[in-house]
Amino acid sequence: MNCKRFLITGCSGFVGRHFLNCLYEKKQQMDILGIDMKAPTFDLDRYADRLHFSFCEVNLLDRDRLYQVLAEFKPQYILHLASFSSVAYSWQHPEDSFVNNTNIFLNLTSVLKELQLPCRILSVGSSEEYGNVSDADLPLREDMYLKPVSPYAVARVSQEMLARVFVDNYGLDIILTRSFNHIGPWQDERFVVPSFIRRILNILDEASNSGSGVSDTDPVKGEIETGDVSIVRDFVDVRDVVEAYYLLLMRGTAGEIYNICSGHGLTLSDIVSQIGELCGVQVHTKVNPEFVRPNDNRVVIGSYDKIATELGWQPIIPWKKTLSDMIDCMKDKMN
Amino acid sequence: MNCKRFLITGCSGFVGRHFLNCLYEKKQQMDILGIDMKAPTFDLDRYADRLHFSFCEVNLLDRDRLYQVLAEFKPQYILHLASFSSVAYSWQHPEDSFVNNTNIFLNLTSVLKELQLPCRILSVGSSEEYGNVSDADLPLREDMYLKPVSPYAVARVSQEMLARVFVDNYGLDIILTRSFNHIGPWQDERFVVPSFIRRILNILDEASNSGSGVSDTDPVKGEIETGDVSIVRDFVDVRDVVEAYYLLLMRGTAGEIYNICSGHGLTLSDIVSQIGELCGVQVHTKVNPEFVRPNDNRVVIGSYDKIATELGWQPIIPWKKTLSDMIDCMKDKMN
Numbered sequence: 001m002n003c004k005r006f007l008i009t010g011c012s013g014f015v016g017r018h019f020l021n022c023l024y025e026k027k028q029q030m031d032i033l034g035i036d037m038k039a040p041t042f043d044l045d046r047y048a049d050r051l052h053f054s055f056c057e058v059n060l061l062d063r064d065r066l067y068q069v070l071a072e073f074k075p076q077y078i079l080h081l082a083s084f085s086s087v088a089y090s091w092q093h094p095e096d097s098f099v100n101n102t103n104i105f106l107n108l109t110s111v112l113k114e115l116q117l118p119c120r121i122l123s124v125g126s127s128e129e130y131g132n133v134s135d136a137d138l139p140l141r142e143d144m145y146l147k148p149v150s151p152y153a154v155a156r157v158s159q160e161m162l163a164r165v166f167v168d169n170y171g172l173d174i175i176l177t178r179s180f181n182h183i184g185p186w187q188d189e190r191f192v193v194p195s196f197i198r199r200i201l202n203i204l205d206e207a208s209n210s211g212s213g214v215s216d217t218d219p220v221k222g223e224i225e226t227g228d229v230s231i232v233r234d235f236v237d238v239r240d241v242v243e244a245y246y247l248l249l250m251r252g253t254a255g256e257i258y259n260i261c262s263g264h265g266l267t268l269s270d271i272v273s274q275i276g277e278l279c280g281v282q283v284h285t286k287v288n289p290e291f292v293r294p295n296d297n298r299v300v301i302g303s304y305d306k307i308a309t310e311l312g313w314q315p316i317i318p319w320k321k322t323l324s325d326m327i328d329c330m331k332d333k334m335n
Numbered sequence: 336m337n338c339k340r341f342l343i344t345g346c347s348g349f350v351g352r353h354f355l356n357c358l359y360e361k362k363q364q365m366d367i368l369g370i371d372m373k374a375p376t377f378d379l380d381r382y383a384d385r386l387h388f389s390f391c392e393v394n395l396l397d398r399d400r401l402y403q404v405l406a407e408f409k410p411q412y413i414l415h416l417a418s419f420s421s422v423a424y425s426w427q428h429p430e431d432s433f434v435n436n437t438n439i440f441l442n443l444t445s446v447l448k449e450l451q452l453p454c455r456i457l458s459v460g461s462s463e464e465y466g467n468v469s470d471a472d473l474p475l476r477e478d479m480y481l482k483p484v485s486p487y488a489v490a491r492v493s494q495e496m497l498a499r500v501f502v503d504n505y506g507l508d509i510i511l512t513r514s515f516n517h518i519g520p521w522q523d524e525r526f527v528v529p530s531f532i533r534r535i536l537n538i539l540d541e542a543s544n545s546g547s548g549v550s551d552t553d554p555v556k557g558e559i560e561t562g563d564v565s566i567v568r569d570f571v572d573v574r575d576v577v578e579a580y581y582l583l584l585m586r587g588t589a590g591e592i593y594n595i596c597s598g599h600g601l602t603l604s605d606i607v608s609q610i611g612e613l614c615g616v617q618v619h620t621k622v623n624p625e626f627v628r629p630n631d632n633r634v635v636i637g638s639y640d641k642i643a644t645e646l647g648w649q650p651i652i653p654w655k656k657t658l659s660d661m662i663d664c665m666k667d668k669m670n
Contacts, residue, residue, distance in 0.1 A: 091504075095441045098497070099434065106430045145480055148496055149503065158493040161483055162433070168484065169426075 003029040003052075006249075007075035009060060009108070010082030012036040014187050015124075015238060019079055020044075022242040024051055033073045035060075036082070042186070060104040067111045077249045078121040080108060087128065087293075090152035101155035102162070109166050109174070120173040122249050123163050127180040127234070127261065127300055128153040138265075139234075139303035142178065142257045149297070160257065167255035175252040177245070180261035180302050184238035184322060185329035193235065196272055197323075197330050199224045200281050205334070207281075221282045227291035229269035232299040236262040237322045240315040247311050261302030262315050271323075278323055338364040338387075341584075342410035344395060344443070345417030347371040349522050350459075350573060354414055355379075357577040359386055368408045370395075371417070377521070395439040402446045412584045413456040415443060422463065422628075425487035436490035437497070444501050444509070455508040457584050458498050462515040462569070462596065462635055463488040474569075474638035477513065477592045484632070495592065502590035510587035512580070515596035515637050519573035519657060520664035528570065531607055532658075532665050534559045535616050540669070542616075556617045562626035564604035567634040571597040572657045575650040582646050596637030597650050606658075613658055 006023065008016050011034030023030055024047050032051050034040065035058040044053055056069050060082055083101055084090070090097035105123065112119055130140050131147035148154045166172040183193045203222030244260045252258065269285060276283035307313045341358065343351050346369030358365055359382050367386050369375065370393040379388055391404050395417055418436055419425070425432035440458065447454055465475045466482035483489045501507040518528045538557030579595045587593065604620060611618035642648045 094497070094501075095438070095445060098441060098493075099438060102437070102493075103430070103434060106433065110430060149500060151497065151500060154493060154496040154500055157496060158433075158437075158489060161489040161492060162429070162486065165484060165486060165489060 003031055005031040005074065005076045006033070007070070007073060007078045008032065008034045009078065009080045010036055011055070012038055012040040013081060014184075015081050015182070015242065016040070017042050017186060018184065018238045019081075019242045019245060020047060020051065020053070022239070022246050026246070033069070033075065035069065060107055061100065063107045063111065066107055067114070070111050070117070071115055074117055075119050078108070078119060079245055079249065080105070080121055080123050083124070084155075085126070085152070087150045087152045090150050090155070094151035098151050098155045098158075101152070102158050105159045105162060109162070109172060112172060113166070113170050118173075120175065120249055120254075122245055122252070123159060123174055123176050124245075125160050125176055125178045125257070126153065126156045127178050127259075127302060129157045129160065129178055130297075130300070132297060133299075135299065138299060139261075139263060139301045140259065141303050142259055142306055164255055173254045175248050175254060176257040177248065177260050178257060178302070179241060180234040180236055180259070180300065182238040182241045182260075183235050183326065185325050187238070187326070192268065193271060193275075193323075194326065194330065196224065196226075196268075196275055197279075197327055200272075200275050200279050200283055201327070201330055201334060203281050203283070204279055219280060219282050221284070223284045223286055224272070225288040225291065226268065226272070226285045227293060228287065228296065229272060229285050230267055231296060232265040232267050232301065234261045234263070234265055234301045235271075235319075235322075236260060236315055237317040240317055244307060244313050247313050248307070251311055253310070256306075258307045258310075259302045259304050260307065261304050262319075263302065263304050264319075265299060265301040266319075274320070274323055275327065278320070278327055338366055340366040340409065340411045341368070342405070342408060342413045343367065343369045344413065344415045345371055346390070347373055347375040348416060349519075350416050350517070350577065351375070351414075352377050352521060353519065353573045354416075354577045354580060355382060355386065355388070357574070357581050361581070366408075368404070368410065370404065395442055396435065398442045398446065401442055402449070405446050405452070406450055409452055410454050413443070413454060414580055414584065415440070415456055415458050418459070419490075420461070420487070422485045422487045425485050425490070429486035433486050433490045433493075436487070437493050440494045440497065444497070444507060447507060448501070448505050453508075455510065455584055455589075457580055457587070458494060458509055458511050459580075460495050460511055460513045460592070461488065461491045462513050462594070462637060464492045464495065464513055465632075465635070467632060468634075470634065473634060474598060474636045475594065476638050477594055477641055499590055508589045510583050510589060511592040512583065512595050513592060513637070514576060515569040515571055515594070515635065517573040517576045517595075518570050518661065520660050522573070522661070527603065528606060528610075528658075529661065529665065531559065531561075531603075531610055532614075532662055535607075535610050535614050535618055536662070536665055536669060538616050538618070539614055554615060554617050556619070558619045558621055559607070560623040560626065561603065561607070561620045562628065563622065563631065564607060564620050565602055566631060567600040567602050567636065569596045569598070569600055569636045570606075570654075570657075571595060571650055572652040575652055579642060579648045582648050583642070586646055588645070591641075593642040593645075594637045594639050595642065596639050597654075598637065598639050600634060600636040601654075609655070609658055610662065613655070613662055
């Protein structure tokens, strides 16, 4: 067999699922090992004609187990998605969040160093690493000074710095991203955009159940509670993101950091309006102070010039399609 | 009692000893709690008329024990010296080095947050945080982009970033330093300058034992093996350093980072010559490739403008006095 061997850490999550789709669309036979704390709940059979997928339950803090799994599978490419990625959790348990993110990465890299596998790793980081920035710093570029403002963000910066030390000194083949907010079908409702969609579809549901119906002249109206909807974020479709990940694994430069973003900013309030429009609901937002995060950045917009120039990547899925697909996916889930 | 209460972590080391001297010279009654993995081996009785010193054996990774000790002592000031500070060790055990430095700091800060003690912490960092710099970046200033080049240095940067997050978000009163190479009497011979002194004094000893004597017209000659002696470092007398630490604890600004350095660079080869001159030995250096560190910075010189401007600190001990005192201290030790 001469087919590519991919290891995906944190494979059972939202991004893992889309990365599998992306690999499937390459129309090649591939060997995939997914590892996570829990097996994927999505349908794996649909990939079976091209992707030979196996799953291993591995806690990445268990170095011995990780060693055993990597020694056996001998991956050529690792997409390292596993992370304690909640900023909110990192405030409640800074030790846990910090240590878990960083230790996991240290375990992975030390095992690879010991095994001396010729293997490329894509280490996924976050736009949170940039931290508080002034408008003059926008759009955010990879060579900017980092001012992380949460324990989670510090952990991500640490992982990135460790990766570069290991590239320079051990010759490990690690490529780094700072990935901005990604959204798309099947995203968990704890995240902001799917939670908006869910609540707006609920308004629609309630309206049709109550018999008030939907007409062009008298649209359905409703209210949702939100945090601060004036903040601006750079949302990028997860399907564009995973294409970037594949491209970076194939042709990125070791030790380099790449922003993965849309290059455009939208306020959360814009997003609510657009979802409302697509669903036919006039949505009013009401700020609940409990949902407002302390020290949140006002505006986050990235630049994808670097990956565009070096590898020709750019986001191609129109924003309206992303939202429509997410709405359709949520409707399927609700039926 | 209205006397100041200081906690010193890593109190049994070289800097802890000098900080006790510094506190003693303030000529006030003070309560000091020293914690470390091992009790100090230096004479503590000499401080007894002014400093009420007690020692607790504490592993800072043991959060419960740390909680107990801090809850009881209720420090007003903490000098946090404890660290796995060897760059070499961090290459052999990146996980240990990284995790230990960072976890220790996370334990300390989380205990203080829980206890809500009105306590100021001085978190000691390292010039290693700057990493590889070009000559155009010299002298190193606190607002520079950091490019750490060892796991130890990454751990130090992480500690600093976490500290700033905790200052901004929990209101913890933490002041930060980036301390450059410090030297002075009683420094361990594993460090470069004391190791030069020791070996040059050995040459002198051997010469007088062999009966060749010492004369002005025919100086003693000898050779020592070294690493790369062309590298430039900014050495600052530890007695100046601990004065800066005291001043920062009294009057520094929370969340701010301060370089502690001499502002001057010396090659290691200059230092060997100067020690030789003071000892009356003509020293020839021979490079042993085994002693050359990979990826070492060529030139490290800091700027102390910030602490000078804000607090009026500057190094005052002449370089020749530092070396003479170190030589005298080593001679005492050898007798």
